[in-house]
Amino acid sequence: MALETVERQIEHFWEELNDEDIKALYAKLPVGKRLRAKLLLKIADASDEAVRTAAIIEMIHAASLLHDDVIDEAHSRRGVASINATYGNKHAIMLGDILYSKAYSELTRGNLQIAEIVSSAVTQLSIGELKDVDMAKRFNEDEKLYLDMIYKKTAVLIEASAKAGAILAGKEPESYGRYGRNLGVAFQIVDDILDITQDSATLGKPALNDFVEGKATLPYIYLYRSLDASGKEQLLAMHGKKLDAQQQEWIKTQMQRYGCVEQSFALAKELIEEAVALMGAQKEEYLVSIAREMIERNY
Amino acid sequence: MALETVERQIEHFWEELNDEDIKALYAKLPVGKRLRAKLLLKIADASDEAVRTAAIIEMIHAASLLHDDVIDEAHSRRGVASINATYGNKHAIMLGDILYSKAYSELTRGNLQIAEIVSSAVTQLSIGELKDVDMAKRFNEDEKLYLDMIYKKTAVLIEASAKAGAILAGKEPESYGRYGRNLGVAFQIVDDILDITQDSATLGKPALNDFVEGKATLPYIYLYRSLDASGKEQLLAMHGKKLDAQQQEWIKTQMQRYGCVEQSFALAKELIEEAVALMGAQKEEYLVSIAREMIERNY
Numbered sequence: 001m002a003l004e005t006v007e008r009q010i011e012h013f014w015e016e017l018n019d020e021d022i023k024a025l026y027a028k029l030p031v032g033k034r035l036r037a038k039l040l041l042k043i044a045d046a047s048d049e050a051v052r053t054a055a056i057i058e059m060i061h062a063a064s065l066l067h068d069d070v071i072d073e074a075h076s077r078r079g080v081a082s083i084n085a086t087y088g089n090k091h092a093i094m095l096g097d098i099l100y101s102k103a104y105s106e107l108t109r110g111n112l113q114i115a116e117i118v119s120s121a122v123t124q125l126s127i128g129e130l131k132d133v134d135m136a137k138r139f140n141e142d143e144k145l146y147l148d149m150i151y152k153k154t155a156v157l158i159e160a161s162a163k164a165g166a167i168l169a170g171k172e173p174e175s176y177g178r179y180g181r182n183l184g185v186a187f188q189i190v191d192d193i194l195d196i197t198q199d200s201a202t203l204g205k206p207a208l209n210d211f212v213e214g215k216a217t218l219p220y221i222y223l224y225r226s227l228d229a230s231g232k233e234q235l236l237a238m239h240g241k242k243l244d245a246q247q248q249e250w251i252k253t254q255m256q257r258y259g260c261v262e263q264s265f266a267l268a269k270e271l272i273e274e275a276v277a278l279m280g281a282q283k284e285e286y287l288v289s290i291a292r293e294m295i296e297r298n299y
Numbered sequence: 300m301a302l303e304t305v306e307r308q309i310e311h312f313w314e315e316l317n318d319e320d321i322k323a324l325y326a327k328l329p330v331g332k333r334l335r336a337k338l339l340l341k342i343a344d345a346s347d348e349a350v351r352t353a354a355i356i357e358m359i360h361a362a363s364l365l366h367d368d369v370i371d372e373a374h375s376r377r378g379v380a381s382i383n384a385t386y387g388n389k390h391a392i393m394l395g396d397i398l399y400s401k402a403y404s405e406l407t408r409g410n411l412q413i414a415e416i417v418s419s420a421v422t423q424l425s426i427g428e429l430k431d432v433d434m435a436k437r438f439n440e441d442e443k444l445y446l447d448m449i450y451k452k453t454a455v456l457i458e459a460s461a462k463a464g465a466i467l468a469g470k471e472p473e474s475y476g477r478y479g480r481n482l483g484v485a486f487q488i489v490d491d492i493l494d495i496t497q498d499s500a501t502l503g504k505p506a507l508n509d510f511v512e513g514k515a516t517l518p519y520i521y522l523y524r525s526l527d528a529s530g531k532e533q534l535l536a537m538h539g540k541k542l543d544a545q546q547q548e549w550i551k552t553q554m555q556r557y558g559c560v561e562q563s564f565a566l567a568k569e570l571i572e573e574a575v576a577l578m579g580a581q582k583e584e585y586l587v588s589i590a591r592e593m594i595e596r597n598y
Contacts, residue, residue: 017422017426019426021429021433022426022429064396067393067396070388070389070392071388071393089369089370089388090369090370090429090432091429091432093366093370093392094366094370094425094426094428094429095429096396097363097366097399097421097424097425097428098422098425098426098429100396100399100400100421101399101419101424101425102422104403104406104418105415105418105419105422107403107407108406108407108411108414108415108418109415112407112411115404116407116408119400119403119404119407120400122396122399122403123316123397123400123401123404126393126396126400127316127318127321127393127397129393129396130321130389130393130394130397133389133390133393134320
């Protein structure tokens with residue numbers, strides 16, 4: 001119900017843009033899971049201000065996905081052709097800018113602490129996207145660098161949503177923010193794992209696609225660390241290239257041998273346990289269950 | 300002197316991003332004329348708040364140019380290779396997003412009326428950019444639509460700068476905003492005229508480039524209006540295509556015949572006269588002279 005109100009609020013923001021062409025583009029945007037809005041509303045209850053803030057954050061998330069799809073040259077988003085694929089990069093870039101700027105003008109009409117948190121989150125998010133692209137140019141073996149990048153790319157807006165909810169509800173922004181951060185990072189780690197463990201039919205993209213695109217996610221970093229000199233060399237030689245069946249097999253076998261997927265999953269689990277403990281202490285049963293579900297995704 | 304302070308403030312904002320890669324990209328951005336900052340500081344005097352606001356608006360302007368260059372597939376900006384040409388579209392898009400979001404978080408720390416004006420201006424600016432692209436797909440003969448598009452694309456941030464200056468100085472935002480708006484629209488009209496009247500060596504791009512790119516600027520709209528049915532057909536057949544010397548000659552001759560450039564220039568002049576009158580009434584001699592200079596550019 002509350003999420004329905006958020007959808008209406010987003011529609012209302014679009015209508016205020018007062019432009020038929022833009023409205024037509026809106027209709028082409030896939031509606032996501034609205035995780036950020038859900039989280040905020042669970043923390044803050046569905047006051048008018050909470051609904052407005054949730055709608056603003058979802059607009060920002062949509063804007064970031066539009067630019068993200070241009071950057072990743074993605075052809076689809078949630079099974080639907082992406083805006084950049086259908087209308088070209090120009091439309092995707094500008095529609096993103098329109099959404100961002102509309103969201104920011106709405107933010108200045110609400111709680112300013114939230115406005116500051118959300119706009120700073122977008123700065124970090126954009127820096128994260130840029131690092132994601134840059135780090136894919138060579139094999140990155142630095143775990144800390146990788147975790148910082150996915151925190152920025154994936155977790156920072158979830159963290160901001162949780163903090164905003166807490167501020168609106170008069171709860172502790174730091175605990176809730178930490179919860180959101182851990183949730184986001186764990187989500188990305190599990191996503192990275194799925195790219196390795198699931199078959200390409202389930203994923204809807206080629207298996208080991210991250211590595212083919214140059215992205216050395218956590219299991220690859222752990223694998224590199226475990227391999228001997230000649231194994232390291234072999235792995236680096238495959239980085240960022242199309243892989244044949246034999247190469248795929250080699251990577252998977254080596255990962256199994258050294259337990260790289262398990263090690264990655266253990267880190268995600270650790271983050272989730274911390275999140276669960278934080279929210280347990282606040283008696284937020286629902287938030288505890290959201291965190292638990294995250295780690296129980298099929299992998 | 301005040302402009303120097305603005306440069307330092309922009310540098311300071313960049314340093315706060317606390318990222319070496321981003322700082323390195325900043326050094327590659329060409330420094331423009333800083334027209335918007337100049338205008339704001341002339342209206343408001345160089346208080347700390349005015350300098351901050353001017354720096355924020357220049358960051359926003361830089362962000363919009365980054366995205367604009369991606370959209371226009373521009374290879375250079377002010378004689379220097381553009382970021383998209385050197386580092387690729389991805390860097391240009393994300394650097395733009397970083398600049399925008401940093402500017403917005405800074406805006407929320409200042410005058411909120413200004414934050415609202417500036418962020419709404421960015422929405423309009425992005426809508427204007429999108430319309431510019433869309434309108435180039437077919438020959439647009441609607442003068443009103445064209446003027447609305449260039450108002451958004453070019454004038455809206457100049458208008459916002461003038462308004463912001465007026466608010467900070469306790470002057471009348473409406474008069475100053477109107478001045479900025481007219482200045483911006485007139486600037487774009489003169490720019491469009493130069494694409495027709497100057498040779499390609501002076502312009503640094505092929506002559507009649509706008510029309511080749513599908514952009515039917517004011518002189519083309521007036522020409523279309525003046526031509527008979529067969530002339531109209533001839534003009535439409537050339538729209539959005541590479542032109543040979545004979546076709547270029549035909550367009551220029553027809554424009555001369557119907558005084559299309561003069562008619563366009565007359566409109567720019569009218570806008571400038573209104574701007575001059577508005578600022579004359581406020582005894583803003585310097586702003587009057589800025590407006591006059593605009594219309595005295597070589598054409």
